[in-house]
Amino acid sequence: MTLHDPSSGLTIDADFECGSAGEIRRTGPCAYEADPLPETVPDWFLEALQRHFAGAGVPREYACAVRVTSSAPERRTVTLRFVFSKTKGKSYMRPPYWVYREPRWRPLPASATAFVRDSHVDLTFDLAPGESVRVANKPYRTPAEVAGEMEDLTSASGLFSVRELGRTAQGRPILALESGAREETIVIGATMQPAEPASRPVLAVAHYLTSRSDLAARLLDRFRFAFLPLPNPDGAAGGRSVTNALGEVPMFSFGRLIAGQPAPLETKAIWNYMTALRPAAYVEFHTHYQAHTAHKLNPLSLDWFPPERHDLVKRADAALTALNAEWRMTPIERGMPLEDTGKFTNLALHFQTLAYCYQIYAVTEEATYAHAVEVVSALAQALAGPEWIAQKKPPRIVKG
Ligand SMILES: [Zn+2]
Numbered sequence: 001m002t003l004h005d006p007s008s009g010l011t012i013d014a015d016f017e018c019g020s021a022g023e024i025r026r027t028g029p030c031a032y033e034a035d036p037l038p039e040t041v042p043d044w045f046l047e048a049l050q051r052h053f054a055g056a057g058v059p060r061e062y063a064c065a066v067r068v069t070s071s072a073p074e075r076r077t078v079t080l081r082f083v084f085s086k087t088k089g090k091s092y093m094r095p096p097y098w099v100y101r102e103p104r105w106r107p108l109p110a111s112a113t114a115f116v117r118d119s120h121v122d123l124t125f126d127l128a129p130g131e132s133v134r135v136a137n138k139p140y141r142t143p144a145e146v147a148g149e150m151e152d153l154t155s156a157s158g159l160f161s162v163r164e165l166g167r168t169a170q171g172r173p174i175l176a177l178e179s180g181a182r183e184e185t186i187v188i189g190a191t192m193q194p195a196e197p198a199s200r201p202v203l204a205v206a207h208y209l210t211s212r213s214d215l216a217a218r219l220l221d222r223f224r225f226a227f228l229p230l231p232n233p234d235g236a237a238g239g240r241s242v243t244n245a246l247g248e249v250p251m252f253s254f255g256r257l258i259a260g261q262p263a264p265l266e267t268k269a270i271w272n273y274m275t276a277l278r279p280a281a282y283v284e285f286h287t288h289y290q291a292h293t294a295h296k297l298n299p300l301s302l303d304w305f306p307p308e309r310h311d312l313v314k315r316a317d318a319a320l321t322a323l324n325a326e327w328r329m330t331p332i333e334r335g336m337p338l339e340d341t342g343k344f345t346n347l348a349l350h351f352q353t354l355a356y357c358y359q360i361y362a363v364t365e366e367a368t369y370a371h372a373v374e375v376v377s378a379l380a381q382a383l384a385g386p387e388w389i390a391q392k393k394p395p396r397i398v399k400g
Contacts, residue, residue: 065140082120153210176227184224187277189283192251203227250267282353284355299356
């Protein structure tokens, strides 16, 4: 929707790619508030949440992103309130909030942010005459920006190619970036929750692999890497938190797809790709751009794997665990509610894939990228094993 305020010359709207808001109201001079975009989930899913988690299991309605445009002749100081969802999504709304001014997203300082837990946040910022900014709870990237970055990586490095895995209901391509074929593949994916935008951290790992460091070059030689930076592009473009454009929940529909039930196009495209790759490892990043809590890992418990994989699983678990001094960690165990809906357990059951859900809690985009690189580097080296690590050759040095 669009709200034009003739008294201030300001216009607030969410009608752009990745825009996300429900009703927008004027509450005073240069003061506005926006409701969350209503997000309904399928009946089967709601029933499952009610049964297992008293309706509170999965956050939704935790994206917010509006554009504020000034046609005023002088500078305006704007106060913008984002009202939080009544659903569990409200617990994901901690600062910082972000402002996009050409050419980049920047976090709003704490002095401009008044956060009231479970209720709302008030943000204060200035707008120059004629200026237009986007204000959001995360540094969202449009599908075109993500596709452009994949193209750049491909053409600049000569190491990758882009593969279209399928199309969404709104006709957007679901794209993978992959390096050359090897015996074993590591897949690095973004969550299918657009409110945790992980496309750039996922692609940061691809950037790292082109860095020409000894380790990066050796890893590229040892594994095929496949990247899924935007597995729910309609949801991202539509400002959804967990659903796609049809109100389906692609990330929780893998069990249904495998059982032969109707499933979202995104789920099908990703699962078909996994079936073709049979990856040795899969890591999925959920990125929060917050630092109020520790990084979080959901490894699969050992009994998802056949005994001959146990040493490898333990080695990979240990390598990831060693990354942080503080953790939140809950293994995904057999018999947990909804354990069969997502891709992690199904990857282990069908392809013996070491599958990890990794939630990064670092504020800046750059810190999040760096951590994603550390995670994949640690996982890949653990998978390659100590003998492979020991095969590192001494550097060749010429005068220069
Ligand atoms: Zn998540």
